Amino acid sequence: MPRLLRLLILPVLFLAAVAQADEALPKILIADPFIELHTGPGRGYPIFHVAERGQEVEIVKRRTDWFMVRTSRGVEGWVMREQMIATLEPTGEPLDLQEPARENYMSRRWQGGVMAGDYSGASLISAFGGYAFSDNLSIELTVNHILGEFSNGYSATLGLMHVFVPEWRVSPYFTLGTGVLHVEPKSTLVQAEDRTDQIGYVGGGVQFYLTRRFMLRSEYRKDIIFTSRDDNEEVDEWKYIGFAFFF
């Protein structure tokens, strides 16, 4: 137990040290008549200071769409993204704060997310991660936690995902793969015996681009469980709704 705790605390301390490390901060030049400094990273926080045109300010950090800046007099405050776009780099060029957009989905490499649904009557919690090696095609690893009334289980699958038209906002895809399924009957049942079987699946889904790097996703898979018994089992796997993001 203490070892687990230590394992958890160590990375926190390490990250704290990293967070404190101070490097040379990027500087920007204010091009608008002025920019407004808020006391916090949110639209409701009061404006307590303004920095005028021609002043040089340092960008300390960013949180969501807010930037913490430090003026030459050492005043620190939060500036919203819309005002930061109107600032210049010391070279005189506009500050490049291009946010990931729908077009960037084409150049994504990594994608991940979580989904929730139904696995043949049982509840399903699913996490996935994928690597895209072309605009349409990616390889995806999925880990499922299946929570039923009579049994629980885990499954891990590896498969290919083909997005037909990646530039569409609502974009259908096809998926095919294989994996393993481990089922544990509940301990309150008498004839309890754990099983691990290979599965294969074919399925399809739709992803809906929300904003920036975020998407919603819905998926159906037909699973075939290659059991050690005479007949294979077929299972409907519905993932009603999920959240995905790409990098």
Place this chain on the structure above:
Amino acid sequence: MEVHRLRLLFLTLALASVLPGCAWFGRGGDAAPEAVAAPQAQTGPSSEQPIIDPQIERREIRRAQIDTEDFEVGLYGGILSIEDFESHAVYGARFAYHLTEDFFLEATAGQSRAGRTSYETLSGAAEILTDSERDYTYYALSAGWNALPGEVFIGKNRAYNSAFYLVAGIGSTRFAGDDAFTVSGGFGYRILPSDWIAVHFDVRDHVYDTDLLGKKKIVNNLEAHLGLSIFF
């Protein structure tokens, strides 16, 4: 006829411009494009020297250079009331990703231990669960909404950013040797003593079905905890 003459003129011009280029490539191999580019780079600044100081250090801000702190990691400890099985200490870890100033995603994992039911205490000897079955662990994947962001004031000169938030999610609870699909929800309050540290106070309800005591019923396990997290 006119068209033909124009095409001839165009081809002659094209050849005249391309052929010397081919000669360049033949001479220098891989180094040739650099040799072509170099004189241009030199003539540029020298002609503008009176206006722009060539010593200026060129610094471009790329997005990667800005320290983005959208992730939050932390630990928490508190008390968990396990229905029918007393209340005990709970501790866990939290990982959060702030999508916008309003919304965030959160993953939590915690662990506690169940006590004895009143039946077990009264009867003296009858044990419903074995020792290892009394271990209680859970995880939850949740979405959160900063419903009431604001500031708190301590004295006259100190103001700290804060937020009251609502959280709802799904996950799993492992108790009495079984996993149960769990829906959890609750609220929390977060104060930031510094820009990268947050102190949390959270109240959560973990709801799942169980037939542990013979009859199927819905269980509500309430949890209250204090936590510390950092942004990175």
